Every structure is written in structure tokens, then in C-alpha cells.
Amino acid sequence: MTGVISDEGWRAVTRRDRRADGTFFYADQTTDVYNRPSCVIRPAQRDQVLSFATIAEAESAGFRPCRRCRPDQPTLHERHTAAVVRACRVIDGTQDAPSLDDLADAAGFSRFHFHRVFKAMTGLTPHSYITACRSQRMRAQLSGADNVTDAIYDAGFNSNGRFYATSPEILGMTPTSFRSGGDGTRIHYHVTQCSMGTVLVAAADRGVCAVLLGGDDTAALLFRLRSRFPNAQVSAAHRALALRVDEALSCAEPPLAARALPRDVRAAVLCQRVREALRDLPATGGSRLVVMRPVTGDAGSA
Template sequence: MNETPSDSLATFDTDEAKWAAVLARDPAADDAFVYAVRTTGIYCRPTCPSRRPRRENAEFHADAAAAERAGYRPCQRCRPQEPSLTQRHARSVARACRLIEESQDLPSLDELAQVAGLSRFHFHRVFKSVTGLTPRAYAVACRAERARRTLTQRETITEAIYEAGFNSSGRFYAGADRMLGMTPGRYREGGKGMEIHFALGECSLGNILVATSEKGICAISLGSDPEQLLQEFQERFANANLLPGGKRFDAWVAKVVAFVEAPGVGCHCRWIFVVPPFSSASGRR
């Protein structure tokens, strides 16, 4: 692919783009830079509700530390030296995700909200806006990820199913195609007899590999080294026929990348697959 959805995301790499974001009070700019006003000696977030300065009196800095090194002091209204609302929400959701990942059963909404430090209704909205999933959907995806891992580590499928947190084998088998892109037996056998199409792309978190069988998505992986991603994928499905995806497949990869870049928008696909746990993603979501 020559282009990913990240290419179309708002960027603030010029002073003109930054000034436009300040005028628009663009929330997407809040963690990208701060602006300082020469006539007042104060620096602010792009979303600060204060009156906009004249353009000739504004200058831009990478962050609060850079603005303070230049001699500016923080605004008392928007407090740009403190974590932004987006950052605070991301940290709260990360704590909740960590609890979900470590629990065999889904913690209650009240328990998750308490860990996040938010009310239960506010927490549910924030969680979905940050991750693109409800807490329950995230828990289901984490359980599915445990199943994929245990299927290759345990002696029997039944043992793997129950260790992953499924209460019945029937429930697991009913959703196996969606979770694995194939039957559990085929997954354990490295995709034996399956034809799997795959493609590599890029996103803000690094390189991404997406693979599908005729049953559905069977792999989504993120990493900094595309060769390592490809090697791990080939080892996981050593007995399958692995084929590069075509143009139609590239569109699927673009949807996955778009979801990674802006999870709050959601992914309107017929499958749900979570990439490495949210709480482990460096500074993301």
C-alpha cells in the first residue's frame, strides 16, 4: 500500500497549520504543541477558551517545558503544564484495560469505573471513545486472545478453552470462526490446509500485519520490525498456503489501520479483533 489513513489525519507541522488549529480550538492539537503570546508572557493549549491573540504576537512550542525554557508562564485557565483531558482519559482507560486483561471474568462496570476514577456512565462513554469498543467487547476480545495463545500451548483444546476463561466449549466453538478465522483444530495445526491472504502496512504505532482466511480474520499484529512480524506470522501458520493480498485486501488493511489511528470512530467490519492489549500500547489510546 502506498498510503494509509494516517496520511489524512490532521498534522501540525507548520506554523500556519498550528495557527489554524488555535483559531479552531482543535482538540486534536492539544497534545501536539502549545502556543505562547509575546505581549502577555503566557502560553496556552490550542483549545484554551481565552481570547485569541493577534497572529504576530503568537509563537509555537513543542510542549510546556519548551515554552517555559523560552521564558513563558502557564495559563491559569487551561493549565497547559498539566496532563490534558485526552491524556487523563487514556490513563484511566489503561488502568481499566489492565484490570480486564488480568481477570478471568469481566469485572462489573462499577468496579472498572472505580479503577478509572470516573462515574460508571461517564466511564462507559470515555472507554468507548478511547478504544472504539465497549468494556464488555474489549473483555471478549482479550479472552479470545488468551484462547489463541493457549491453543498452541496446552495439550488439548478443552484445556485451552477453559484456561482462556470460557465457561463452555460450545460457546467457544460457536464463535471460533470469528475469533480464529478457522476451526480450533486447524489453528493448533498451524492453519493446515488453509489458504491465508496477508498484507503489511504502516500506522502511527509502527508496522501492522493483517491476515484472513475464507472464514475471517486470523491475524492482526503490530510491531516495529516488518520482517519480524512476517516471520512470526509464517511460524504461526507454518502449514497454511500463505498468499499476498490484492487490491481488495488492501482496503481491509486500510480499515484496520483507520481503527488503530482513530478507535473512537469504530470499525464497521463484520469481525472484531483486538491488537496487543491497550494497556501495553505505548502512550496510545
């Protein structure tokens, strides 16, 4: 809607607040130019400023885009967000791990620049995100596969040995136990809050076996856990494990830039960062705490 700029809008303009970019545009009637709130060129008088919700409204009113802030072009943050989303969709849509060069081409960036942008946006390297997607496919495949070997190859692992080397951090238990719904396994869970709402983190004897997100419904998360592992002994985490999970979550929260990403991508990022933070988790029956290490993502590249 067109109108005189509000007090809040004017404060954003005078502060050159980048957080307001995209929420509205303002136009100076003395110059016939419209701008982003963060533009370095500020109008001299507030009573000559109009506010517009969209670029189309500003241009329909006869204003032209500023040559400094280029409000009719995507911002750098928007371009980075779009590039990361394109790369994530490529990863999500294939079982074979794409190369870093392939992902960079899909994003429209150089290899080095893409790797840096992806890490800054998500807190993960492209390799770590590929690992997250392949591991999630493995957990889904294993639940309904005729045998473990079929699930391994269907999930995109190139060999049994490569999977079994990382299976504790992917499953938190043996593949046989996971496939049988946690038969003979003890699972301790902790429910807490994160940037995406309520989160349930569950650990079995070999590590994390589930990271579940689900709004604010704790009962629904617990139902999902018990449905996934109907044959396991499920109970609330002891105090030491709960503190360990809380510490991990505080380190695993994705960068603020990740909030611009689609919810499913943010969920995958958060879950993978939690798993990486808890990679050295001891057996659930113990009380020993491992020194927390910051989540930096895998040092490798896609």
C-alpha cells in the same frame, strides 16, 4: 527552550489549534500569564509573546497559568486517554472478564460515561475489547496447551460451549487444526498498509486466523505466519479476498483519538476491528464477496 514564538507557533495560537496543545506553551509578557495554544484568550502583540517547551520553564520564568485554559491541568482528551488506558490495563491483567462497573470505577467515571468515552476513543465497546484480549490469550494458550479444554479455561472462557460457539471467528479453523499448526488447512494471506504500518491478514476455511502487525517488514510477517501454522498450505490471497480485506481495513481503522493510546492497545483495537469487519468472511477457496458492514463494536456491555 525559552524564546520568541516561531511562525508556526504563532499560526497555531492565532488559529487556536488544539492539535498543538502539549507541544508548547506561550506566555504574554504584558499579562504574566502562560497559555495553551488553543486558549480562547489571545495575546494582542506577537512581539510580547514567549514560547516555552514545558510548564516548568514557563513558571520558572515567573508566569502563572491562565484561568481559562488551565494549562497546568490535564486536558479533557488527556483525562479520557488516561481513563481508557487504566481500563485496558485492568482487562489485560485478568483472565476473568471485569464488569462494566469495575472498569468504570477504575477509570473514575460513571458507568454510562465510561462506556461512551471508551467507544469514542477506541471504536470498540469495553465488551469487544475484553473479547479481543480473551481471544488473543486463547490463541496463545492453544498453541502450547496439553489439550483444548485446558486452553479454553486458562484463557478465561467459562465453558466449552461458549468457546466453541465463537471459535470460527477466534481461530478461523477448528481448535484441533489450530493446535496442530494448521494441519490439513489452507490459508490465504494478504499484505497491505494501515495506520500502524504493514499488516498481514490471513484467512482459513472458517474465517480470519491471523492479523499480524510488524512495521514495514513484509518478509518478517510472512515468516511469523508460516511459523505459527507450519503444517498449513499457505499462499497469497486471490483478488476477491484481497479486495475484501482492503475494504475491511478501510472500515476498521480506529478513530483518530486512538492514536494517543499505547501502541499495544492500538494494535489490539485494530486487530479486533479487522476481525469484526471480516466476521462474515466466506471460505478462502470461494470468490463470493459479502456486503461490507461498518465496524461499530459489539452492542453488548462489559
